[in-house]
Structure formats: C-alpha cells, structure tokens
Amino acid sequence: MLAQHIGASFVPLLAEQLNRTSALTVKVAEQGELLREGEVVLVPVEHEVVITAEGYISLRPARESLHLPSIDHVMEMAAGRYGKQGGAIIFSGMGGDAMAGCAAMAEAGAPVWVQQAESCVVSTMVDGAKLAGVVSCEADAEQLADHITAYLEGQGGDVENNAIGTE
Numbered sequence: 001m002l003a004q005h006i007g008a009s010f011v012p013l014l015a016e017q018l019n020r021t022s023a024l025t026v027k028v029a030e031q032g033e034l035l036r037e038g039e040v041v042l043v044p045v046e047h048e049v050v051i052t053a054e055g056y057i058s059l060r061p062a063r064e065s066l067h068l069p070s071i072d073h074v075m076e077m078a079a080g081r082y083g084k085q086g087g088a089i090i091f092s093g094m095g096g097d098a099m100a101g102c103a104a105m106a107e108a109g110a111p112v113w114v115q116q117a118e119s120c121v122v123s124t125m126v127d128g129a130k131l132a133g134v135v136s137c138e139a140d141a142e143q144l145a146d147h148i149t150a151y152l153e154g155q156g157g158d159v160e161n162n163a164i165g166t167e
Contacts, residue, residue: 001029001040001041001042001043001049001074001078002026002040002041002042002043003042003043003069003070003071003074003075004042004043004069005068005069005071005093005095005097006045007045008044008045008046011028011042011044011045012028014026014042015027015028015042018040022040024038024039024040025038025039025040026039026040026042027039027040027041027042028041028042028044029041029042029043029044029047029049029057029059030057030059031057031058031059032056032057032058033056033057034054034055034056034057035051035055035056035057041057043069043074044059044069045062045068045069046061046062046068047059047060047061047062047069048060048061048062048063048069048070048073049069049074049077050077051077051078051081053081070097071097071098071101072097072098072099072100072101073101074101075088075098075100075101075102075104075105076100076101076104078105078110079101079104079105079107079108079110080104080108082108082110083108083109083110084108084109084110085110086105086108086110087105087110087111087112087113088101088102088105088110088111088112088113089113089114089115089144089148090102090112090113090114090115090125090126090129091114091115091120091125091126091141092115092119092120092121092122092123092125092126093120093122093124093125093126094122094124094125095124095125096124096125096128097125098125098128098129099125099128099129099132102128102129102132102134102135103132103134105134106132106134106136111136111137112129112134112135112136112137113135113136113137113138113139113144113147113148114126114129114130114135114137114138115138115139115140115141115144116138116139116140117130119140119141126138
C-alpha cells in the first residue's frame with residue numbers, strides 16, 4: 001500500500017504515472033478488492049483503508065486528522081495484519097505522521113527502510129524514524145528501488161544485513 005499526503009484529485013493521476021514506470025500494477029484502493037502480489041494500492045485521501053483477515057480492502061470515511069491519509073494508520077494496520085511479513089519505506093516528508101507506524105512495524109519484526117536524509121527534500125519523517133532507532137536500511141531513492149526489486153525477487157537476503165547499509 002502507498003499512502004501519500006496529496007490532494008484527492010491527484011491520487012488517480014499518481015496511479016497512472018506510476019503505472020507508466022513500474023513493473024508493478026498501481027491502482028487506487030477500491031471497496032471489496034482483494035490485495036494481490038505484484039500490485040501497489042494507493043490509499044485514497046478521503047478514506048481509511050482496512051485490510052480484512054482474508055486480505056480484502058474495506059474503505060470507511062477518514063477520521064478527522066491533520067494528515068490524510070494517515071500514514072500511521074496504514075502502517076499500524078499493516079503491522080497488525082502482516083507482522084514481520086510486512087515492511088515500510090519512508091521517503092521525503094515533513095511532520096510526525098509515520099512515526100507511530102514505524103514503531104509498530106519494528107515492534108512486529110518488519111523492516112523499516114528510509115531514504116537518506118541528505119537526498120530528501122524534507123527529512124522530518126526520515127529523521128524521526130532514525131531517532132526512534134527503528135531503521136534497518138537507509139539509502140537514496142534509487143538504491144532503495146534497486147534493493148526492493150532484489151528483495152521482492154528473492155535476491156535481497158536478510159534486510160537486517162543488507163548491502164546498502166544500516167543505521
């Protein structure tokens with residue numbers, strides 16, 4: 001799942017643009033849709049996404065929040081549903097949204113990867129994850145893309161002992 005703080009009208013456009021450059025299918029979450037391997041599901045701004053025990057998407061109106069969609073909510077839900085089979089990558093961003101989610105992922109035994117602060121436009125989210133001590137991999141965006149591709153193809157090995165570096 002991909003959660004990003006952008007305007008609601010930009011979510012379908014983001015899915016379209018990512019589909020042009022990704023080997024994965026990228027789409028906006030829909031009610032009752034089954035999550036599938038090889039797909040990236042974008043969290044709509046006006047809804048909260050819940051993943052059922054069977055792996056189906058349930059959408060409900062978003063609660064009032066400073067950040068929509070709530071990255072913390074998405075990560076906490078994924079950590080609870082997938083445990084150490086889950087994971088998170090935090091890219092450039094500002095604010096505290098994602099800090100509780102990073103902690104939940106790490107507590108579940110899932111890896112938390114972050115973009116190198118020096119390569120971020122704004123590094124507040126990355127810095128928070130690093131300060132919390134939950135980061136298992138830090139690299140620039142291109143290296144993270146290469147690493148996740150290798151990891152998904154089964155060539156990445158143990159993310160705690162990756163070739164990119166840990167902090």
